[in-house]
Amino acid sequence: MKQNRIFFYIKDLIACTFSNSEHARTYAKRNAVLQIIVATAAFILMMRVFPMGLVQNHVLSRQNAYENPAKAQLAGEPFGAADKKLQTVYFTQDHLYRVTLYMGCTLLQKKTNDSAESVLFRLYDDGFSCIYEEEADSRNIARNGYLTAEPDLDVVKGQAYYYEILISNESSAVYTLPVGDRAALAQAENAVLYIDGIINEEVSLVADFDYTRPLTPAGILLYDVLIMAVAAVVYLLLLMLVQQYDERFSHEALRIGRIVRCSAAVLGVLASAALFVWAVVLNSFGGEVWDRLFFAAGIVAADVWLVGFLWRVPRTLRPKKRSKMPAASILWLTWRNYIQTVCFGLLFYALCQYVNADRNFYHYTNTRWMLIFLAVALLMNYHEKQFVNKLSLAWLVIGFAGSVYYYSFVQGDENELLLARLTCGVVVAWGLLVLNILRIIVQTPELAATCAQMTGRLLRDRQRLLYGVLWIVFSLLMYAYRYEKVWVFTATLPFAAFLFSPNTLASNCRFLRNFSNGILLSFALVTYFCLAHRPHHYWMLYRYGGMFHTVACTGMYLAVVFGAALAKLYGKLKTRKRMLVFCFPEYFVTACAVGFILLSMSRTAFLTTTVTVAAIVAVTAVAYHKGAVRILAELGMLIAVCLASFPMVFTAVRMVPAVVNDPVRYEIEFQDRSFMIYEGDPVDSDKYMTVRRFFATLFGRFQTAGGGQEAAGDGGLTGREAGVLAYAGNKLAGLERRSFSEGEEKSGNTEQAEFPDISNGRFEIFADYINAIRFGGHPKMGPEDPKGDEYAHAHNSYLQVAYNFGLVAGLLFLVLCALALWRAVRLFLDYGSRYSIVLIPFSIVVVFGFISLTEWAYHPCIPAGFGFILMQMLLMRDCEGTAK
Structure with missing residues (x-):
């Protein structure tokens, strides 16, 4: 019962x-x-x-000599830089995941402003070639009594391997690397131990070996x-x-909510107070008085935002009007919105990985990720009854079987296997989308009459017809002069699938809302990665690139985020009087985006955001009939919120990566412990950015090279600047790092000193582009410099399109951009008073237009280019209905 x-x-x-x-x-x-x-x-x-x-399945080979790796049990002779212990091992499984080597460490003194103590673990094959090395923080060794290294690589059973520990000559710590009796250790891996070249067959280093094998x-x-x-x-x-x-408890919901919000606010304030004492009073993060004041301002700003969000919760959770839709339809619609938003968020995150890639493999993988997420996102434009059917189920079964069959013939390393899996994902996802589009077209009632009606409407709308025809001609020219460029197909065919999606104002508004929310979701993911792994350096990398290794990519991406956030903000503002109350989340996201843009010191991003603000302010003023006082009030509120929130962003970027202590450095970046932040560096290390250094460098960005150097006050170090990422087909054209010494400055050209080139050499490169443009295009992305190398910076999308695909294609591209801007303006002026989300296309087009002046942005795997191409498809149609 x-x-x-x-x-x-x-x-x-x-x-x-x-x-x-x-x-x-x-x-x-x-x-x-x-x-x-x-x-x-x-x-x-x-x-x-x-x-x-x-x-995975783990197979652990544990030593049996010590039940507990206590430091007293592992006592041994001191082991220093001059000592050498080389252990021979024969692994018993095919994949070595982790090695736990028991050793002791005593730190004699605490280093506050220098690099942390560390040791180097190295693994060699039978030919004494180093196949893996890893630095380990000595503080962890001192605390745990062992070193942990994770080679995570395939090994050959029965083959000799060797590992050792290397100590730096500058190390002040005292290490012990004990040995144990091989019989007591009872491990098949251990073999000969070489101690300072002497063979020892009775003892071995004390270690555990963790093997893994796939499920x-x-x-x-x-x-x-x-x-x-x-x-x-x-x-x-x-x-x-x-x-x-x-x-x-539903009748007491208000009281319970009030208690929960007050408790959360109190906990937040207490946590902020503890952080204030630790960072400001105790000065645990170092720095000058300006740093501590900035930390205090950042903590206060974070508290204000937290309390504001908690205060706003009742307004967010207030019951909406009861919907007449069935409960199942509401569930499905919520799910479709969620999936589409997440797909766009992950898509833009994949685009960030694409532009940040330093090798072709990551270009291939992230292109496939983009195509998969785009297919799923476009599929969510349709009603669930249109794609949940037997045909979809049959295709998924066939696709899965075909993928298994195809994958069984793929041979190679893990990278090739991953590429094969992603290729199968692209085929299955796009096959599902295309089949359902064809099914919907075939099942359309009175298909011939519907097509005739659409054709007649298209012929009456001459501007739309012209836009579509020019886009088709431009695409054909790209195909004709593509040479070896494969991305031209990716930039046209997948996006054309959007033209078959439901074409009503309601569906387009929902699509734009999910699209913009996806951009902001990707920004949240990027911010999380930055706070966890990307500290702001004082030396060399003083322009904060975030998750990117070049600030050009950072500025391009952040400009897109800013454009989406600002469009949502100004669309929601309209003529509301309580601006901050009604648009609290939008102000927060915009302020965070502005904070990261300031940290990047990207002049391209500065220019683009400034123009975007001016354009959005102008078009919303016309659409909502705003007066001068209202416009100034909105601008004043925006500037005040962004400036007041910047200390919060700076404080988070300064503190969180230092506490997490897991910095990620890309291979293309500097690898020098003297100025790069490494794991184990103290939180008050002088390698972290300071407030004085930041503002001196920021203001120096708008001066000449010598003036900026003087303003920053760091001599030649400030003069070194990382070049921007240059995408050249399927490879990087290279990174240019320029530096100038005192002698070079003094011997500089007098004419250049009197009339400095504020374009940083771009005008001369643009002239080379113009001179090289022809009707037939070129196989490479850009012309060559006097040394015979492709230009690594100073890109311009308009010139490069003309250079790559010919003069006619370049002129058509300019016309298409102008038409896109005009149709975006008309779309907002026609529907913006009722549906503010239609401001998104205008914002994306403006961002793309001004980024393209100094960067290569017209590419489906660059965030600004992807957004522009997708908005082109939306602007190429007219809305057949109105939102209900």
């Missing part, structure tokens, strides 16, 4: 959630949010199992079934808790 009661209770619970009752319609969005949370967590766990392969298909299936079962149980428990809350 008890089991029957539980069964009927669960059945009633599910029926109450998924039925079309008044209760189900009222709380449909909340139920969808619960489903999304549980399903997302389960999906991430399943992806970790396959295809990421992060869940079998049965193991993957078992893990997936287990994850789905746990997710179902968790979802049912959440439904039970929510139902109990509705029955018992």
Whole structure:
């Protein structure tokens, strides 16, 4: 009987959630949010199992000499830079994941403003070639009593390998590297130990070896079934808790919400107070008085934002008007919006990885990720009944079987296998989208009459017809003069699929809302990566690149984020009087984007954001009939919020990476411990950016080379500037790092000193582009400099399109950009008073237009270029209906 009661209770619970009752319609969005949370967590766990392969079977070879790696048990003779212990090992499995080497460390003195103590672990093959090395923080060794290295590489069983520990000559710590009796260790891996060249066969270094092997298909299936079962149980428990809350505490929702918000605010203030004492009073992060004042201002600003969000929660959760839609339709719509937003967020994150790539492999993989996410995002434009059908199921089964068959013939390393998996994903995703588009077209009632009606409407709209014809001609010219450029197909054919999606104002507004939210989601992911792994350096990399290794890429991406955030902000502002109250989240995101733009010191981003603000202010003033006082008030509020929030952004970028202590350096960046931040460096190291240094360098960016150097006050170090990323087909054209010494400055050209080139040499390069333009285009991205190398910077999308694809294509590109801008303006003026989200196309077009003056942006895998091409497709159509 008890089991029957539980069964009927669960059945009633599910029926109450998924039925079309008044209760189900009222709380449909909340139920969808619960489903999304549980399903997302389960999906991430399943992806970790396959295809990421992060869940594997572990085989541990543990030493048996010591039950507890206590320091007293591991006492031994001191081991220094002059000592050498080379251990021979024969691994017993095919894949070595981790080596745990027991050793001791005593730090004699605390280094506050210098690099942290570290040791180097090296692994050699049988030919004494180093196949892996890793630096380990000595503080962790002193605390744990062992060193952990993760080679995570394939090895050959029965083949001799060697590993050793290297100590720096400048090290002041005292290390011990004990040995144990081989018989007591009882490990098959251990062999001869060479101590200062002397052979020892009775003892070995004390270490554990962790091997891994991938899961079998049965193991993957078992893990997936287990994850789905746990997710179902968790979802049912959440439904039970929510139902109990509705029955018992819903009448006290306001009081409970007030208690929760006040408690969260108090905890936030207490945490901020503790951080204030640690960072400002105790000066744990070092720096001058200006740094401490900036930290204090940043902490206060973060508190204000936190309290503001908590105060705004009741307004966000206030019950909306009851929808007449069935509960199932609300659930489906919420899910489609979520999937489309996440797809665009991950898509833009993949584009960031693309422009940040330093080798072709990452270009290939991230292009495929972009295509997969784009296909799924476009599929979400359709009603669920249009793509949830037997044809889709059959294609997924065929696609899965074909992918398994294709993958079985792929041979190579892990990179080639990953590329093969992504290729299969592209085929399956786009096959699903194209098949459903064809199915919808075929099933359209009175197809011939519908096509005739669309053709007649297109012929009447001459501007739209001209836009479409010019775009087709431009695409054909790119195909004709593409040479070896494959991306021209990616820049046209996939985006054309958008032209077949539902063409109503309601669907377009929903698409734009999810598109802009996806951009902001990618910004959140990028910010998370920056705070976890990318500190702001004092030396050399003083212009903060964030997750990118060049500030040109940083500025281009942040300009797109700023454009989306500002469009949402000004679209929501309209003529509201309580600006900050109604647009609190939009102000926060815009302020964060501006903060990162200031840290990047990218003049391209400065110019683009300034022009974007002016353009959006102008077009919204016309659409909403704003007066001068209102315009100035909005600008004043925007500037005040951004300036007041900048200390928060600076403080977060300064503190969080230092505390996390996991810096990521790219191979293309400097690899020098003397000025680059490494793991284990103290939080008050002088390698971190300071307030004085930042503002001196920022103001120096707008002066001449000598003036900027003098303003920064760091001599030749400030003069060195990392060149920008240059994408040349499927490879990097290279990075130019220019530096000037005192002698070079004194011997500089007198005429150049009197009339400095504020374009940083761009005008001369642009002249070379113009002189080289011809009707037939060129196989390479740009002309060559006097040395015979391609120019590594000073790009211009308009000149490069003409250079790459010919003069006619270049002129057509200018006309297409002008038409896109005009149609974006008309779209907002026609519908902006009712649907403010239609400001997004105008903002993206403006951002792309001004970024293109100094950067190469017309590419489907560059954020600004992707946004522009996609907005072109939207602007190429007219809206057949109105939003309900």
